[in-house]
């Protein structure tokens with residue numbers, strides 16, 4: 035590992051680490067040397083991931099977390115810090131999408147998306163930042179937004195609204211937290227193949243979507259590694275309030 039991106043001595047907390055990008059982020063951070071608290075609602079798959087990381091000489095502990103519940107958040111942070119030490123990297127990755135026409139979206143569905151994607155990111159960032167400030171060591175908060183935080187698409191009103199809010203929350207927090215040596219940046223992926231969307235993306239709809247992407251393909255999980263390690267490490271020590279878009283050119287095209 036290039037020493038610029040080395041994370042030895044760091045403690046990372048990754049939310050929504052039981053599947054998809056969160057699972058991959060946890061492995062990438064562990065490979066770079068960080069001890070990783072892997073957190074999600076489903077702890078069975080987290081235990082598998084912790085074993086996999088240990089087998090590759092990393093250190094990870096599974097922690098139950100529901101980002102919509104502030105008590106669950108504080109318990110998760112306390113466990114992570116007791117087991118691994120002060121958190122220096124937070125990857126706010128947990129997120130959901132409910133795809134439905136706006137006219138049919140139920141209030142409960144709208145609230146669930148806001149509670150997870152926006153309130154969850156906010157409560158996680160606020161509580162972890164409070165710990166970082168109290169302990170005085172600074173750190174890096176990485177919010178996982180989306181290209182749908184800058185552009186929009188049909189049938190995903192709540193998702194688009196929350197991701198746009200996460201982008202500007204990232205900027206707002208970066209201003210207030212800079213004096214404490216806490217950097218806050220956002221990752222805005224386009225379509226990235228994961229276990230959950232692979233069938234859809236490799237089907238007929240995927241073929242249509244691909245034509246709108248200048249690089250004519252979907253991203254792979256590893257395509258986010260460079261930006262993740264940049265934002266997590268000292269390589270980005272003069273970078274805060276930034277959004278890195280990784281989308282094969284999708285949002286550059288009209």
Ligand code: NAD
Pocket residue numbers: 049050051052053054055056073074075076099100101102127128129130150154178179180181222223224225226227228230231
């Ligand atoms: P995913 O469904 O595989 O992962 C989401 C994770 O969040 C899961 O582990 C899930 O259990 C967890 N989660 C959901 N609600 C939670 C809650 N209340 N508390 C704790 N954990 C919760 O999807 P993914 O594609 O890996 O998405 C990860 C993040 O990346 C999301 O924020 C998503 O919006 C964003 N994103 C994904 C893509 C993509 O193409 N895959 C593109 C842009 C943005």
